[in-house]
Amino acid sequence: MGAVLSQIPAEAMAKFTTMRVGGKPKSLTKCESTAELYEAVLNAWREESNYQILAGGSNTVFADDISHLDVILVANLGKEIVNETDSSVTVRVQAGEGWDEFVAWAVEHGYAGIEAMSGIPGSVGATPVQNVGGYGQEVSETITQIEFLDFETFEVEVKPADFFEFSYRDSALKHGLRGVIGWVEFELKKLGGLSVPMASGQITNHLGEPYGSQLPLQVVRDTVIELRASKGMVVQDSDPSSVSCGSFFTNPVVSKIKALEFPQDMQKWSMEDGEKFKLSAGWLIENSGIPKGYSLPGSKAKVSDKHALAITNGGGAKSKEIIELARFIQERVAATWGINLVPEPNLIGF
Ligand SMILES: Cc1cc2nc3c(=O)[nH]c(=O)nc-3n(C[C@H](O)[C@H](O)[C@H](O)COP(=O)(O)OP(=O)(O)OC[C@H]3O[C@@H](n4cnc5c(N)ncnc54)[C@H](O)[C@@H]3O)c2cc1C
Numbered sequence: 001m002g003a004v005l006s007q008i009p010a011e012a013m014a015k016f017t018t019m020r021v022g023g024k025p026k027s028l029t030k031c032e033s034t035a036e037l038y039e040a041v042l043n044a045w046r047e048e049s050n051y052q053i054l055a056g057g058s059n060t061v062f063a064d065d066i067s068h069l070d071v072i073l074v075a076n077l078g079k080e081i082v083n084e085t086d087s088s089v090t091v092r093v094q095a096g097e098g099w100d101e102f103v104a105w106a107v108e109h110g111y112a113g114i115e116a117m118s119g120i121p122g123s124v125g126a127t128p129v130q131n132v133g134g135y136g137q138e139v140s141e142t143i144t145q146i147e148f149l150d151f152e153t154f155e156v157e158v159k160p161a162d163f164f165e166f167s168y169r170d171s172a173l174k175h176g177l178r179g180v181i182g183w184v185e186f187e188l189k190k191l192g193g194l195s196v197p198m199a200s201g202q203i204t205n206h207l208g209e210p211y212g213s214q215l216p217l218q219v220v221r222d223t224v225i226e227l228r229a230s231k232g233m234v235v236q237d238s239d240p241s242s243v244s245c246g247s248f249f250t251n252p253v254v255s256k257i258k259a260l261e262f263p264q265d266m267q268k269w270s271m272e273d274g275e276k277f278k279l280s281a282g283w284l285i286e287n288s289g290i291p292k293g294y295s296l297p298g299s300k301a302k303v304s305d306k307h308a309l310a311i312t313n314g315g316g317a318k319s320k321e322i323i324e325l326a327r328f329i330q331e332r333v334a335a336t337w338g339i340n341l342v343p344e345p346n347l348i349g350f
Contacts, residue, residue, distance in 0.1 A: 003035040005043070013062040013071070016054060018121060018235050019245050019345075021319040022062025025052075025071040032075045034094060034182040038149045038156060040072045041180045045151065052348050053180055055096060056122035058235065059130065059245055063349030064319050074125055074180075079105075082185065090144060092185045095125020099132070107217040111188035112196045113142040116203070118221040119228045121235045121246075125181040129173045130344065131166040135224050136200030140166035142186045151178035168271070168278065169250045169344060195220045202227065232306040241304045241312050248311045248326060249285075249341040251278045262337075281341055282309040285329055288336040301325040323350060 008030050013022030031037035044051035054060060055074040062069075076096040083090035089111055093102055103118050116135035126132075127139040128146060143161045150157060165172040173179075189196060197213040198204060203223050204211055211219075228234045232241030251269075259268050259277035266287075267280035285308045286292070295302040300317035301324070304310035311325055330341050 003033065003039040005029050005036055005040055006032070008073075010071075013054075013057070013060075013066065016071075016073070017057035017060055017062065018243065019061050019319075019322065020243055020313050021064070021317060021322055022348075023064045023066045025062075025066050025069040026050075027070045028073060029070070030073045030075050031096075032077070034076045034147070037072070037074060037076055037095070037180060037182060041149055042154065044070060044072065045154065055126045056098070058121040059126065059344070060346045060348060061245060061319055061322060063347075066349040069349060072180075074123060076182070086190070088187055088189050090185055090187045092183050093124045094183050095123060095181050097124045098122075099124050099127055103221070106188055107221045110190060110193045110217065112191045112194065112217060113137070113188045114139070114186065115195050115217050115220040116198065116200070116224055119225040119234045124184055128164055128166070128171055128181060128184060130169045131171050133169065135202055135227075136198055137196075138166070138168075139186075140164075140171075142188060144185045144187050146184050147182040149180045149182065156182065168253060193217060230306070232304050232310060232312070240315070241306045241310070243315075244304060244310045244312045245345040247281070247307075247309045247344050249281045249309060249329075250344050251281045252284075252339050252341065253278050254339075279339070281333075282307065284333050284337050284339060284341070285309065288329075288332040290329060290332055296321075296325055296328060299325060303329075319350075323347070 008028050010025050010028045012024045014020045029040045031040050049070045050068050051070040051072055053072050074096045076094045079091055079093040079097055081089055082092045099120055099122050102124055103114050107115055116137040120132055120134055131138050131140045146159050148157060148159045193216055194214040195217050206223060232239055233246060235242045253276050256275050266283050269278040292303055292308050293305045299321045300314045301321040302312055302314045304312045311322055333339055333341050
């Protein structure tokens with residue numbers, strides 16, 4: 001492909017991640033076009049280097065020593081409407097575009113399907129990795145296809161959404177499928193300025209107004225951002241509890257029979273088939289004797305003051321401290337409830 005690659009001075013990953021931890025990598029290559037991104041990744045494969053793809057850094061925790069690692073920064077921008085009908089629009093978005101900027105654009109233009117995922121930080125290209133979701137929506141509901149440089153073939157191919165085997169906070173990219181996403185295509189609906197029917201009651205319950213399940217798009221966006229901010233789930237300089245990766249653990253999914261073993265007052269959500277339930281990981285943590293705001297003695301990592309499921313950097317924490325607290329939480333929850341909490345962020349170099 002022959003794109004010219006731009007190496008930038010390797011600075012500590014604390015500057016590139018919302019958790020603000022992580023050391024200095026061996027190299028840092030910023031890819032401002034899709035061709036550069038593919039070239040950088042192909043080079044890493046050919047040279048068999050230890051590399052890590054990084055975009056917004058909102059779901060990645062780097063170790064303190066990553067001097068062996070080549071970091072490839074996804075920064076390709078742009079979006080275009082590739083198909084439009086009376087009822088829908090298909091938008092191709094380059095991987096490095098900001099996710100929330102894309103949601104804001106869709107809401108402004110009256111395109112529905114991603115409005116409940118307002119305020120989630122990071123890039124568009126990372127959203128398929130863990131099938132990002134919030135307030136009853138998941139990106140897999142609107143993704144149609146993805147351009148993907150596949151490690152199996154070293155070829156760039158346009159793959160249909162089902163190639164990525166999306167499920168709750170999960171995709172094949174978390175289970176061995178290797179490659180890099182160049183762009184993602186989304187099919188959004190035109191519903192006269194209204195949202196798609198809300199799958200979660202949280203927004204309508206909060207508003208306490210006689211809205212049906214479809215609300216004005218901007219109302220959904222504003223309400224979600226307000227709700228998220230109250231839990232430290234919007235990255236803002238003014239909010240120390242947002243120095244995090246969002247939820248540090250996924251909500252465990254268990255069988256219906258297992259779910260019945262847990263107390264009635266515990267939050268549980270029925271999954272599509274009704275045979276499985278998602279348990280509230282935040283509830284499990286708080287009911288294992290770990291309150292919001294908890295820190296291990298002498299540690300600068302702490303459980304968020306606003307949300308038991310988030311670990312925050314209280315200021316100047318080392319990644320070692322973040323991981324120690326995560327392990328402590330896992331051990332406590334396993335000992336109390338027999339549930340193994342699975343970390344949601346990508347832990348790199350540990
Ligand atoms: C305050 C806060 C709130 C959050 N709330 C939510 C939420 O409600 N729901 C939710 O699902 N997540 C949430 N997150 C997690 C995070 O925002 C998402 O996972 C987001 O998609 C990560 O995007 P990123 O660009 O920052 O990814 P990064 O952290 O840069 O990368 C994450 C992973 O994706 C890979 N990756 C990135 N770009 C590409 C690419 N182009 N091709 C292939 N692989 C790639 C990386 O290698 C890495 O493994 C939250 C995080 C924070 C800090």
